[in-house]
Amino acid sequence: MSNIFHFRCRTPDCPRREAALILFSGPTAYDRNAITDAITEETRRSLSPEAAYLLYPEETANEALDDLRNSPDVFGALTDDAAIGVYQYNRRGEINLLGGIRGNPNDQIAVDEIRRQGLTILFRRRGGLLDAGPTAHFVRPSRRASSNFLRAAHALSGGAEIYFAAFWILPYLHASIENIHLDTSSIASVALAAQILNKSTSYPTIHTFHSYDGLKKHPFSVDRADLVLISASQSGSMAKDIASRVADPGRVITLFSSADAPGNTKVICDIRHDPEYNDSGYDPAVEVTAVASTRPIQLFGEHFLVSPQPLRSIVPIKSDAPAVIADTLAKLVGKNVLVALRATGIGDARNSMWVDMVALKEVECFKLWIKRMVNNFVPAATRAVVQVGSDADSAVMAESLINEIRAQGGDLIAVRSLSLDEIEVGQAGWADEGSPVVVTGASAGRGTQWLAASRALRQFAPRSHRIYIMPGLISMSDRAADLLTRNLKQPTFRLEVMFKIIVDRERDAESWISERLLLLALQNEGAPQEVDDRIRSISGEAEGRINGLFLDAPAGALRLRENFAFWPPSVVCSDASHADVFATIATLVENMRTGSVDAGQRLLNDAQTHSVLDPETFSRYNDGIIQAAFLRAALPIELNYRDSPQGSRLMAALMDQMIRYADRQQGEALSEFLLAIACGRLRLVTEDYGALQEVLRPGLPHGTVLGRWLADCIVNRSGELPIG
Numbered sequence: 001m002s003n004i005f006h007f008r009c010r011t012p013d014c015p016r017r018e019a020a021l022i023l024f025s026g027p028t029a030y031d032r033n034a035i036t037d038a039i040t041e042e043t044r045r046s047l048s049p050e051a052a053y054l055l056y057p058e059e060t061a062n063e064a065l066d067d068l069r070n071s072p073d074v075f076g077a078l079t080d081d082a083a084i085g086v087y088q089y090n091r092r093g094e095i096n097l098l099g100g101i102r103g104n105p106n107d108q109i110a111v112d113e114i115r116r117q118g119l120t121i122l123f124r125r126r127g128g129l130l131d132a133g134p135t136a137h138f139v140r141p142s143r144r145a146s147s148n149f150l151r152a153a154h155a156l157s158g159g160a161e162i163y164f165a166a167f168w169i170l171p172y173l174h175a176s177i178e179n180i181h182l183d184t185s186s187i188a189s190v191a192l193a194a195q196i197l198n199k200s201t202s203y204p205t206i207h208t209f210h211s212y213d214g215l216k217k218h219p220f221s222v223d224r225a226d227l228v229l230i231s232a233s234q235s236g237s238m239a240k241d242i243a244s245r246v247a248d249p250g251r252v253i254t255l256f257s258s259a260d261a262p263g264n265t266k267v268i269c270d271i272r273h274d275p276e277y278n279d280s281g282y283d284p285a286v287e288v289t290a291v292a293s294t295r296p297i298q299l300f301g302e303h304f305l306v307s308p309q310p311l312r313s314i315v316p317i318k319s320d321a322p323a324v325i326a327d328t329l330a331k332l333v334g335k336n337v338l339v340a341l342r343a344t345g346i347g348d349a350r351n352s353m354w355v356d357m358v359a360l361k362e363v364e365c366f367k368l369w370i371k372r373m374v375n376n377f378v379p380a381a382t383r384a385v386v387q388v389g390s391d392a393d394s395a396v397m398a399e400s401l402i403n404e405i406r407a408q409g410g411d412l413i414a415v416r417s418l419s420l421d422e423i424e425v426g427q428a429g430w431a432d433e434g435s436p437v438v439v440t441g442a443s444a445g446r447g448t449q450w451l452a453a454s455r456a457l458r459q460f461a462p463r464s465h466r467i468y469i470m471p472g473l474i475s476m477s478d479r480a481a482d483l484l485t486r487n488l489k490q491p492t493f494r495l496e497v498m499f500k501i502i503v504d505r506e507r508d509a510e511s512w513i514s515e516r517l518l519l520l521a522l523q524n525e526g527a528p529q530e531v532d533d534r535i536r537s538i539s540g541e542a543e544g545r546i547n548g549l550f551l552d553a554p555a556g557a558l559r560l561r562e563n564f565a566f567w568p569p570s571v572v573c574s575d576a577s578h579a580d581v582f583a584t585i586a587t588l589v590e591n592m593r594t595g596s597v598d599a600g601q602r603l604l605n606d607a608q609t610h611s612v613l614d615p616e617t618f619s620r621y622n623d624g625i626i627q628a629a630f631l632r633a634a635l636p637i638e639l640n641y642r643d644s645p646q647g648s649r650l651m652a653a654l655m656d657q658m659i660r661y662a663d664r665q666q667g668e669a670l671s672e673f674l675l676a677i678a679c680g681r682l683r684l685v686t687e688d689y690g691a692l693q694e695v696l697r698p699g700l701p702h703g704t705v706l707g708r709w710l711a712d713c714i715v716n717r718s719g720e721l722p723i724g
Contacts, residue, residue, distance in 0.1 A: 003028040005160040006038035009117035010279075011110035014050045017279060021049035021078075022114055026163030027196060030060045032067055036074050043077040051083040053109055055095065057197070061088035065099045075102065091199045093170030113277065115168050119269035120280045122164065123256055128155035128232070129271075129282055132297055134642035134685075135311075135610055137288040139298045141211035142237060147286040149297075150232035150271075152256055153186035165255060166193035168268045172227055172251050173198050179226040180204045181218070183211050183238065187231045187255065212238070220245040232256040234285060239265040258282065290680050290722055292510075293636035295605045311643045312604070313614040314592070316621075316630075320601055321566045321584075322591045328499040329584050330567040331365045334575030338583045341512055342544030348516075352508035353501070353583050354544055355443040355472050357393035361400045366471070369498050373469050374404045377496055382467075383435040384416045386423065386457070388449040393442035397471055401440050420453050423460040436465040443472030445505060447484040454488055466493040473497045476504040477594060501583075503590045511632040512538050512549075514679045522713055522720060530705045549578035550628040551675060553668035554704055558625035565621070578625065585629035589638075605637045612638050615650035624668030631669075631676045639676065640683045652688040656695055663702035670700075671707035678710050680722035693718070 004025055008018035023038050035054070042049070052075070056064045065086040068074060075084060085105025088098045097107050123129065130149040132138050138149040156162050173194055180191050185208045195203055204227070209218035220226070220242060228242055233254050240262035243249035252265040261267040273281035288294065332338060342354040360366050382405070387398040402417055439453050450468065457466060468488050475481035481500060489495045519535050537548055550558050560576045563569065566584055592603040603611045613634055618627050631639070641648035655677075658667040676682035677692070684692065696711040703711065713721065 002034045002037060003031055003160050004034040004038045005118075005122070005158070005164045006042055007118050007121045008042060008046060008049060009113060009121070011051075011113045013106055013110070016050065018046050019050040020110075020114075021052040022055070022118060023052065024055045024118070024160065024164045024167075025057070025060065025064075026160050026193070027057045027059065028159070030056075030063045030067065032071060032074060035068070039075065039077050048077065048079045049082060050079075051103075051105060052078060052085075053105065053114075054084070054086045055109075056086060056088055056098075058088050058090055061086060061098050065101070068101055069099075078102075089167065091170065091197060093167060116269055116278055117280060119165060119168075119256065120271050120278055120282075122161050123152075123155045123269070123271055124280055124282075126155040126157055126161070128152060128256065130154075132294070135294050135637065135640045135683075136297050137291060137294045139296045140234070141213070142235070143212075144235075145288040145291050145296075146234060147288055148282075150234060150256055150258065152231035153184070155256070156187065156190060162189050162193045163197065165268070166190045166197055169194040169227075169229070169253060170198055172253060172266070173200075174225065176225045177204050177227050177251075178224060180206045181220065181226060181228045182206065182208045183230045184208065187229060190255070191229060215241065222247050226251065228252045230254040234258050236260060236262040236265075239263075258284065290636065293640050293680055293683060295607070295610055295637050297607045309609050311647075312609065312611040313644060313647055314601055314603055314611055315614040315616045316588055316592060317601065318565055320592050320595075320597050321588050322502070322595055324499050324501055325566050325584055325587055326568055328365070329501075329580070329587065330571050332360075332363060333567065333571050333573070333580045334577070335359055335363050336546050336577065337363060338577070338579040339544035339546055340549055340579045340582055341509060341538065341541070343542035344506065348513065349506055350509040350512065351445075351505040351544070352586060353474060353503055353505050353579075355393070355474070357396035357400075357442055357471065360471065361396055366400075366498065370400055370404045371408075373496055374401070374408050377467055377469070377494060378405060378438055379436045379465070379467075380409060381435050382438055384418050384461075385438045385440060386418050386420065386453055388420050388439060388441035388453040390419065390421065391442060394440075397440050397442055401438065401469060405438075420449065420456060423453075423456050434463050435461075436467060437461050438467045438469060440469045443474055444470055444484070445474055445476075446480070447473075447475075447488075450484070451487055466490075468493065468495040470495065470497045471499075473500045474505060475500070475502055476507075478502055501587050502594060503583075503586050507635075508586050508590075508633060511676075511679070511681060514681065515675060518675075518679050518722070522717065528705050528709055531709065534706060544579075546577045546579050549582060549632070550625060550669075551671035551706055552704055553624055553671070554663045554702060554707075555668065558623075558628060558668060560625050561623055564623075564626070581625050582629045582632060585626065586633040589630070589633045603638060605635070610637070610640075610643055612641060612644065612647060615641075615647055615654055618651075618654055622666070624665075624672070627669040628672040631672050631682065634681075636681045636683075639681055642683050642685050645685055648685040648688045651682070652684055652692055655692060659695055659700065662700055662707070667702075671704055671710060674707060674710040674714065677723070678714055678721050683723070689723070 004023050006023045009020050010017055011020045014020040021042055083103030083105045084101040086098045087095050087109055089095045095109050128151055130151055132147050137145045140146055191206055209215055225247055230238055236259040239252050239254050242252050243263050243265050249264040254267045256269050256271050257267040258272050271281050273283050337356055337359045339354040339356050340352050342351045344351055385398055385402050387394050444450055473481055516538055519531055523531055560573045560581055562573045564573045605611055641651055655673055658670040661667040662670050693715050696715050700708045700711050
C-alpha cells in the first residue's frame with residue numbers, strides 16, 4: 001500500500017482539466033519508489049501534467065527535495081517543461097514552497113482547489129457515495145429518504161488518504177481544544193491523524209454522539225472551545241443544530257457535504273459537481289417522491305446490511321395459497337359475506353376486508369361450525385354469553401350462539417346475554433362466579449375489544465372458565481395473531497376460531513386511497529362525469545362494497561369466469577363478487593410475503609432483496625378481475641420494474657396488447673392498468689413509459705370513458721402524476 005495519495009486536478013495556473021498532479025505524503029518515512037509508482041499510474045491513464053506539486057511534512061520535506069533533485073529518472077514520464085516543486089506543510093496546516101526541481105513552480109499553491117478536488121476524487125475513488133438505484137431509497141439518520149447516501153467511512157480507508165483528509169482540519173485544531181465530538185466513530189481515524197500531524201503533546205478527548213440518535217442528549221457546551229467533526233451531510237441540518245450548542249460555530253466542521261455550510265460552520269469538501277471548480281463532483285440527489293414504491297435501505301449502527309441481491313421475479317402458483325382460501329373463502333363465494341372498503345372510523349382509513357355477520361350466519365359452513373362449538377366446547381353450566389362489541393355484527397354473532405345453545409339443551413335456557421359495557425361498569429350483578437363464560441363477537445383484527453373483555457372478566461368473573469368463540473381472526477401478521485391468541489388463551493381458557501386470515505387490511509386498501517387522491521387532484525372542468533361518479537363510489541358507503549371495487553371494462557363490470565385456480569372446481573365462479581376475488585388474491589399475496597411458502601417463492605422486499613410479481617402473472621391469470629385484484633393487492637414495490645428492463649418490457653408489451661384489444665377479453669382490465677400507472681403503483685423503465693405514452697397518444701376509441709381519460713392524463717398531464 002502506497003504512502004502517497006496522488007490525483008490530478010486543475011488550478012488557476014494549470015486551468016486545463018487534470019493539468020496539475022498532486023502527490024501528498026503523510027508523516028511516514030520518505031519513499032522514492034512510492035513517488036515513481038504514483039507518477040507512472042497518473043501518466044498511464046492521462047496526458048502528462050503541466051505541473052507536479054509534491055507535499056511533504058516539515059520532517060521529511062528536505063530529505064525528499066535533496067533526493068529527488070539527484071534522481072531525475074523519477075520524473076521521466078513528465079514532459080521537460082512541466083514545473084515540479086516540493087512543498088512543505090506544518091502543524092498549523094500552512095503550505096510553503098521548499099524548492100523547485102524543474103521549471104518554475106509557483107510560490108503559493110492553490111490550496112482551495114487542491115482541497116476540494118482532491119477530497120472529491122478520494123470520495124469517488126473509494127465509493128463514498130452509495131446509489132440506491134431506481135427501486136430503493138436510503139433512510140438517512142435524519143429519517144429522510146434519499147436516492148443516495150454519503151458514506152465517509154468508505155472513503156477514509158487508506159493511511160495517506162486519511163492523513164490528506166486530516167490535514168485540512170489542522171487550522172481548526174487549536175491548543176485550547178479539549179474535546180473533539182464526532183457524529184460517527186468511523187471518522188475517529190481522521191481526528192487521530194490530525195492530532196499526529198498537529199504534533200499534539202496533550203490529546204483532546206474524543207466523543208461520539210452517534211448521529212441523530214444521540215444528538216439531543218450529547219453534552220455539547222457553549223463554555224468550551226470544542227471541535228465538532230461531522231462525517232458527511234446532504235442538507236447541513238446537523239451542523240445547523242449543533243452550531244447553537246457550542247461556543248464557536250466556526251469549529252463545527254463537516255468533512256464532505258453536498259449542501260452549503262449553514263451559518264458560520266465550515267465544510268471541508270463541497271462534493272457537488274462544478275464544471276469549473278470540481279468536475280469530479282456529484283450531481284444533486286434525486287428526490288424520492290414515492291417512498292412506498294421503493295424498498296428502504298437502512299443504516300444499522302455503523303453499517304449497512306449486505307449488498308442487495310439481484311431482482312427476483314415471481315409468478316404465484318397454486319401451492320402458494322394458504323389452506324384458508326380453499327377451506328373457508330371458497331365456501332363464502334357468492335354469499336355476500338366478504339366486504340371491502342369498510343370505513344374504520346379513523347380519518348379516511350378503510351379496511352380492505354370485512355366479514356358481514358348477517359350474511360355469514362346464513363352460510364351452511366358457519367351453521368355447522370356454530371353447532372360444533374356448542375356441542376364440543378360450551379359447558380352445560382354456562383350462564384353468560386358476553387358480547388365484546390357494541391356493533392351489529394357482534395350482536396348477530398352473540399345471538400347466533402345463544403340460539404344454538406338454547407336449541408341444544410333445556411338446561412341452558414337461563415343463559416344470559418351480557419354486553420362488555422355492562423360488565424365493565426359492574427351493572428351485570430353476576431353471582432355465579434364459578435360458572436363458565438362464553439365470550440364472542442364479530443371477527444377480530446387487532447383484537448382490542450377482545451382484550452378489553454378479558455381484562456374486565458378478571459374482576460367480573462375471576463374464577464370462571466372462559467371460552468372465546470371468534471368467527472374470524474383477520475390479523476396483519478402471524479406474530480400479531482399469535483400474540484392475541486396467547487393473551488386470550490390462558491391455561492384454563494379456550495379460544496376457538498372459525499378461520500384465520502393474515503392480511504394487513506388497512507395497507508391493502510391503499511390502492512383505493514391512492515386512486516381517490518389522484519382523481520381529486522386531476523379533476524377539472526373537462527373531466528367526464530364518470531370521474532365524479534367514481535370518486536363518490538369509493539368515498540361513500542361506510543359499510544363498504546361487495547362489488548364496484550374495480551374499474552369497468554367496455555362490456556361492463558369485471559366478472560370471473562369458471563375454473564379459478566385457487567378455488568375448488570365445485571365453486572360457481574360466476575357468482576363471485578369483487579370482494580370475494582380480492583380477498584382471495586390479497587390472502588394469497590400476503591402468504592407469499594410472510595407465510596411458509598417455498599423460499600424461492602417468497603415475495604421479499606428488504607434492504608437485500610427486491611421481489612416483483614412476474615409479468616407472467618398477468619398472462620397466466622388473464623381474467624380481467626384477477627389481474628385487477630393482483631394490481632390492487634400488490635405493494636407498489638412489487639410492481640416496480642425499473643430494476644428489471646426485461647420485466648418492464650414484458651409488462652409494457654402486455655399493456656400494448658390490451659390497448660390494441662381494449663374492447664375484447666384481453667383488454668378488459670386495461671383501465672385498472674392505466675390507473676396503476678397513473679397512481680405510480682406500477683412503474684416501468686423510462687423508455688418503456690415513453691413508448692406507452694406514444695401508443696396511447698392516438699387515444700382509446702374502444703376503451704371506457706374513464707380509460708380514455710386516464711390515457712389522456714398519462715399522455716398530456718404526466719407532470720401531475722406521481723410517477724417519478
